Amino acid sequence: DVKVTQSSRYLVKRTGEKVFLECVQDMDHENMFWYRQDPGLGLRLIYFSYDVKMKEKGDIPEGYSVSREKKERFSLILESASTNQTSMYLCASSLGLREQFFGPGTRLTVL
Amino acid sequence: QKEVEQDPGPLSVPEGAIVSLNCTYSNSAFQYFMWNRQYSRKGPELLMYTYSSGNKEDGRFTAQVDKSSKYISLFIRDSQPSDSATYLCAMSSAGGTSYGKLTFGQGTILTVHP
Numbered sequence: 001d002v003k004v005t006q007s008s009r010y011l012v013k014r015t016g017e018k019v020f021l022e023c024v025q026d027m028d029h030e031n032m033f034w035y036r037q038d039p040g041l042g043l044r045l046i047y048f049s050y051d052v053k054m055k056e057k058g059d060i061p062e063g064y065s066v067s068r069e070k071k072e073r074f075s076l077i078l079e080s081a082s083t084n085q086t087s088m089y090l091c092a093s094s095l096g097l098r099e100q101f102f103g104p105g106t107r108l109t110v111l
Numbered sequence: 112q113k114e115v116e117q118d119p120g121p122l123s124v125p126e127g128a129i130v131s132l133n134c135t136y137s138n139s140a141f142q143y144f145m146w147n148r149q150y151s152r153k154g155p156e157l158l159m160y161t162y163s164s165g166n167k168e169d170g171r172f173t174a175q176v177d178k179s180s181k182y183i184s185l186f187i188r189d190s191q192p193s194d195s196a197t198y199l200c201a202m203s204s205a206g207g208t209s210y211g212k213l214t215f216g217q218g219t220i221l222t223v224h225p
Contacts, residue, residue, distance in 0.1 A: 045212065058212070096211060100157075100213060103154050
Protein backbone atom coordinates (compact mmCIF):
# COMPACT_ATOMS: atom_id res chain seq x y z
CA ASP A 1 0.00 0.00 0.00
CA VAL A 2 1.17 3.48 -0.87
CA LYS A 3 1.66 5.57 2.17
CA VAL A 4 1.88 9.34 2.21
CA THR A 5 2.61 10.84 5.59
CA GLN A 6 2.58 14.46 6.69
CA SER A 7 4.63 15.77 9.58
CA SER A 8 1.74 17.18 11.64
CA ARG A 9 -2.04 16.77 11.75
CA TYR A 10 -2.61 20.10 13.51
CA LEU A 11 -0.37 23.15 13.69
CA VAL A 12 -0.85 26.59 15.26
CA LYS A 13 1.53 29.38 14.32
CA ARG A 14 1.77 33.15 14.74
CA THR A 15 1.69 35.73 11.98
CA GLY A 16 5.16 36.26 10.54
CA GLU A 17 6.54 32.88 11.60
CA LYS A 18 8.31 30.62 9.11
CA VAL A 19 6.40 27.37 8.76
CA PHE A 20 7.62 24.04 7.38
CA LEU A 21 5.23 21.32 6.31
CA GLU A 22 6.82 18.04 5.37
CA CYS A 23 5.50 15.19 3.27
CA VAL A 24 7.03 11.75 2.79
CA GLN A 25 5.92 8.99 0.39
CA ASP A 26 7.20 5.43 0.38
CA MET A 27 6.43 4.23 -3.17
CA ASP A 28 9.17 5.84 -5.23
CA HIS A 29 6.67 8.12 -6.98
CA GLU A 30 8.05 10.71 -9.37
CA ASN A 31 5.40 13.36 -8.83
CA MET A 32 4.50 15.11 -5.61
CA PHE A 33 1.95 17.85 -5.01
CA TRP A 34 0.92 20.35 -2.37
CA TYR A 35 -2.69 21.53 -2.20
CA ARG A 36 -4.69 23.67 0.15
CA GLN A 37 -8.33 22.91 0.78
CA ASP A 38 -10.81 25.59 1.84
CA PRO A 39 -14.62 25.39 2.19
CA GLY A 40 -16.35 26.29 -1.06
CA LEU A 41 -13.07 26.43 -2.98
CA GLY A 42 -12.11 22.76 -3.11
CA LEU A 43 -8.50 21.72 -3.58
CA ARG A 44 -6.18 24.27 -5.12
CA LEU A 45 -2.71 23.35 -6.29
CA ILE A 46 0.11 25.33 -4.70
CA TYR A 47 3.21 23.66 -6.15
CA PHE A 48 4.18 20.35 -7.64
CA SER A 49 7.40 18.53 -8.37
CA TYR A 50 8.08 15.92 -11.05
CA ASP A 51 11.62 15.06 -10.01
CA VAL A 52 14.23 15.76 -7.36
CA LYS A 53 15.11 19.45 -7.25
CA MET A 54 12.44 20.21 -9.88
CA LYS A 55 9.37 22.28 -9.06
CA GLU A 56 6.53 23.93 -10.89
CA LYS A 57 4.12 26.58 -9.70
CA GLY A 58 0.52 25.57 -9.34
CA ASP A 59 -2.49 27.86 -9.31
CA ILE A 60 -1.78 29.71 -6.05
CA PRO A 61 1.99 29.76 -5.36
CA GLU A 62 2.14 33.25 -3.83
CA GLY A 63 3.46 33.23 -0.28
CA TYR A 64 4.77 29.66 -0.55
CA SER A 65 7.94 27.92 -1.59
CA VAL A 66 8.88 24.25 -1.82
CA SER A 67 11.89 22.01 -1.58
CA ARG A 68 12.53 18.53 -2.93
CA GLU A 69 16.03 17.36 -2.09
CA LYS A 70 15.13 13.66 -2.01
CA LYS A 71 12.65 11.76 -4.14
CA GLU A 72 10.51 10.66 -1.21
CA ARG A 73 10.30 14.03 0.53
CA PHE A 74 8.54 17.25 -0.50
CA SER A 75 8.44 20.23 1.82
CA LEU A 76 6.14 23.24 1.73
CA ILE A 77 7.47 26.45 3.28
CA LEU A 78 5.53 29.48 4.35
CA GLU A 79 8.23 32.14 4.57
CA SER A 80 6.15 34.53 6.69
CA ALA A 81 2.83 33.05 7.71
CA SER A 82 -0.28 35.19 7.40
CA THR A 83 -3.81 34.67 8.69
CA ASN A 84 -5.12 34.06 5.15
CA GLN A 85 -2.92 30.97 4.99
CA THR A 86 -5.03 29.28 7.65
CA SER A 87 -6.21 26.19 5.82
CA MET A 88 -6.04 22.43 5.40
CA TYR A 89 -2.87 21.46 3.54
CA LEU A 90 -2.81 18.20 1.62
CA CYS A 91 0.18 16.48 0.09
CA ALA A 92 -0.14 13.89 -2.68
CA SER A 93 2.12 11.72 -4.81
CA SER A 94 1.63 9.93 -8.11
CA LEU A 95 3.39 7.84 -10.71
CA GLY A 96 3.02 9.43 -14.12
CA LEU A 97 -0.59 10.24 -14.99
CA ARG A 98 -2.09 7.75 -12.59
CA GLU A 99 -4.05 8.32 -9.42
CA GLN A 100 -2.76 10.66 -6.79
CA PHE A 101 -2.38 9.27 -3.28
CA PHE A 102 -3.08 11.76 -0.55
CA GLY A 103 -1.76 12.17 2.95
CA PRO A 104 -4.11 12.80 5.90
CA GLY A 105 -3.65 16.57 5.76
CA THR A 106 -2.30 19.24 8.11
CA ARG A 107 -4.75 21.72 9.54
CA LEU A 108 -2.77 24.95 9.94
CA THR A 109 -4.07 27.85 11.97
CA VAL A 110 -2.22 31.16 11.79
CA LEU A 111 -3.07 33.55 14.62
CA GLN B 112 -15.05 31.26 -14.43
CA LYS B 113 -13.48 28.18 -12.84
CA GLU B 114 -12.15 25.44 -15.09
CA VAL B 115 -14.18 22.85 -13.18
CA GLU B 116 -17.55 23.57 -11.62
CA GLN B 117 -19.21 21.34 -9.05
CA ASP B 118 -22.28 22.05 -6.96
CA PRO B 119 -21.10 21.97 -3.33
CA GLY B 120 -24.51 20.88 -2.03
CA PRO B 121 -24.96 19.81 0.68
CA LEU B 122 -26.98 16.88 -0.56
CA SER B 123 -29.01 14.80 1.88
CA VAL B 124 -30.73 11.58 0.77
CA PRO B 125 -32.41 8.61 2.47
CA GLU B 126 -30.67 5.26 2.57
CA GLY B 127 -31.31 3.28 -0.63
CA ALA B 128 -31.70 6.35 -2.86
CA ILE B 129 -29.91 6.82 -6.15
CA VAL B 130 -27.45 9.70 -5.93
CA SER B 131 -26.31 11.75 -8.91
CA LEU B 132 -23.24 13.97 -8.61
CA ASN B 133 -22.07 16.15 -11.49
CA CYS B 134 -19.26 18.37 -12.72
CA THR B 135 -18.90 20.58 -15.75
CA TYR B 136 -15.61 21.78 -17.18
CA SER B 137 -14.37 24.23 -19.76
CA ASN B 138 -10.94 22.87 -20.79
CA SER B 139 -11.34 20.61 -23.85
CA ALA B 140 -7.82 19.22 -23.27
CA PHE B 141 -8.98 17.23 -20.23
CA GLN B 142 -8.93 13.52 -20.99
CA TYR B 143 -8.59 11.82 -17.60
CA PHE B 144 -11.53 12.08 -15.24
CA MET B 145 -11.64 11.00 -11.65
CA TRP B 146 -13.98 10.90 -8.72
CA ASN B 147 -12.45 11.04 -5.27
CA ARG B 148 -14.17 10.44 -1.96
CA GLN B 149 -13.08 12.27 1.18
CA TYR B 150 -14.26 11.27 4.62
CA SER B 151 -14.16 13.78 7.43
CA ARG B 152 -10.62 14.51 8.70
CA LYS B 153 -9.03 12.33 5.99
CA GLY B 154 -7.33 12.97 2.67
CA PRO B 155 -9.20 12.25 -0.60
CA GLU B 156 -9.01 8.76 -2.06
CA LEU B 157 -9.67 7.63 -5.62
CA LEU B 158 -13.08 6.12 -6.24
CA MET B 159 -13.41 5.94 -10.03
CA TYR B 160 -11.06 6.71 -12.92
CA THR B 161 -12.13 7.14 -16.56
CA TYR B 162 -10.19 7.94 -19.68
CA SER B 163 -11.99 9.94 -22.39
CA SER B 164 -15.74 9.50 -22.96
CA GLY B 165 -17.99 6.66 -21.90
CA ASN B 166 -19.27 4.82 -18.85
CA LYS B 167 -17.51 2.81 -16.19
CA GLU B 168 -19.19 0.73 -13.53
CA ASP B 169 -17.79 -0.57 -10.26
CA GLY B 170 -20.28 -2.17 -7.91
CA ARG B 171 -22.83 0.45 -6.86
CA PHE B 172 -20.88 3.25 -8.56
CA THR B 173 -21.12 4.35 -12.20
CA ALA B 174 -19.03 7.12 -13.73
CA GLN B 175 -20.08 8.78 -16.98
CA VAL B 176 -18.13 11.17 -19.16
CA ASP B 177 -19.68 13.20 -21.97
CA LYS B 178 -16.82 15.10 -23.59
CA SER B 179 -19.07 16.72 -26.19
CA SER B 180 -21.01 18.43 -23.39
CA LYS B 181 -17.98 18.75 -21.07
CA TYR B 182 -19.97 17.05 -18.35
CA ILE B 183 -19.16 14.17 -16.00
CA SER B 184 -21.37 12.32 -13.54
CA LEU B 185 -21.10 9.86 -10.71
CA PHE B 186 -24.11 7.73 -9.83
CA ILE B 187 -24.41 5.84 -6.56
CA ARG B 188 -27.07 3.13 -6.44
CA ASP B 189 -28.60 1.85 -3.21
CA SER B 190 -26.81 4.53 -1.23
CA GLN B 191 -25.64 3.64 2.27
CA PRO B 192 -24.86 5.77 5.34
CA SER B 193 -21.20 4.79 4.83
CA ASP B 194 -21.32 6.71 1.52
CA SER B 195 -21.64 9.96 3.50
CA ALA B 196 -18.57 11.96 2.50
CA THR B 197 -17.40 14.78 0.27
CA TYR B 198 -17.11 13.76 -3.39
CA LEU B 199 -14.58 15.61 -5.50
CA CYS B 200 -14.35 15.40 -9.25
CA ALA B 201 -10.90 15.90 -10.76
CA MET B 202 -9.53 15.96 -14.26
CA SER B 203 -6.26 16.11 -16.11
CA SER B 204 -4.94 16.61 -19.61
CA ALA B 205 -2.74 13.92 -21.12
CA GLY B 206 1.02 14.03 -21.34
CA GLY B 207 2.98 17.14 -22.18
CA THR B 208 4.14 18.97 -19.10
CA SER B 209 1.05 18.21 -17.04
CA TYR B 210 2.90 15.56 -14.98
CA GLY B 211 -0.44 14.31 -13.76
CA LYS B 212 -1.53 17.73 -12.54
CA LEU B 213 -5.18 17.54 -11.54
CA THR B 214 -7.81 20.26 -11.49
CA PHE B 215 -10.45 19.65 -8.83
CA GLY B 216 -14.04 20.68 -8.44
CA GLN B 217 -15.19 22.27 -5.19
CA GLY B 218 -16.56 18.99 -3.84
CA THR B 219 -20.14 17.97 -3.01
CA ILE B 220 -20.99 17.11 0.59
CA LEU B 221 -23.27 14.05 0.65
CA THR B 222 -25.16 12.74 3.67
CA VAL B 223 -27.09 9.47 3.48
CA HIS B 224 -29.41 9.14 6.44
CA PRO B 225 -30.78 5.81 7.70
